[in-house]
Amino acid sequence: MNTEKHLNALIASYETVIENVGEDVRREGLVKTPERAAKAMEFLTSGYEQDGPAILRKAMFAEDYKDMVVVKDIELYSLCEHHMLPFFGKAHIAYIPDGHIVGLSKLPRVVDVFARRLQVQERLTHDILECINDTLRPQGVAVVIEAAHMCMMMRGVQKQNSVTTTSGFRGQFEKQETRNEFLKLISSNLS
Incomplete structure (x- = not known):
């Protein structure tokens, strides 16, 4: 504390x-x-003092909605645990409810909980995915993170244009058809 x-x-x-x-x-x-x-x-590093599942549980609502819910382009800022330099980018999250939906603002809050810790992008993706999956118990969850890492840009290999993408899928998103729909939605500009 x-x-x-x-x-x-x-x-x-x-x-x-x-x-x-x-x-x-x-x-x-x-x-x-x-x-x-x-x-x-x-x-x-304030994420160590926050509880992702508790944030989700505060805004869970019984609802008979069974189609995909997508929140994309969630800004994230974190610190690489290897060099304590920033990495930053976007998270894209989808879930297919199974009796409960969650307040949409809670998904970006969960991203912040885990991003505001010393992290690696791979674990950050997994932490967000498992928090949503274990708490909401949906039919499926998908998380994709795209980030630029200052440890690769400012030092080391010094590659300014590299972006790292990580992904995780559970439940219905392990099916190619559902995964492809999600990936198409996050890559399109619908507005």
């Missing part, structure tokens, strides 16, 4: 990092940087 003691420990850690890269933490432009960085890190 984020407490003043926790925040102060993060601030001290950022002071150490700044000093270890050869900067003067007392320099005017850097005086407040450790505190700002610590508060940013608390926000960027």
Whole structure:
């Protein structure tokens, strides 16, 4: 849990990092940087204190709707656990209800719960998928994430135009016909 003691420990850690890269933490432009960085890190990792299934359960409604529900182009921002550099992109989620629907805003909230942790894109995809599948118990769930990784763009291979795509499918989406319908919907511009 984020407490003043926790925040102060993060601030001290950022002071150490700044000093270890050869900067003067007392320099005017850097005086407040450790505190700002610590508060940013608390926000960027706030998903550890949130419960995805609880978010979904608060907005589950009995409904006899049995067709596909798609929410696409959900912005996501996360930190790569290997370099603690950002990765960002879009999540596309679909589910086929089996007696219950969920408030549409809850799906992007679930994305944020798992994105605001130190992550790899593969686990992020799986975490979102399993949270929805285990909580809603739908006929099927699909999750596709497309993201750019700063660890590949700023350092290492330095490939600015690379995008990583991960996907996961459960239930009815394991059938090629249903999966293809979802993939067609997320790649089309219907507006």
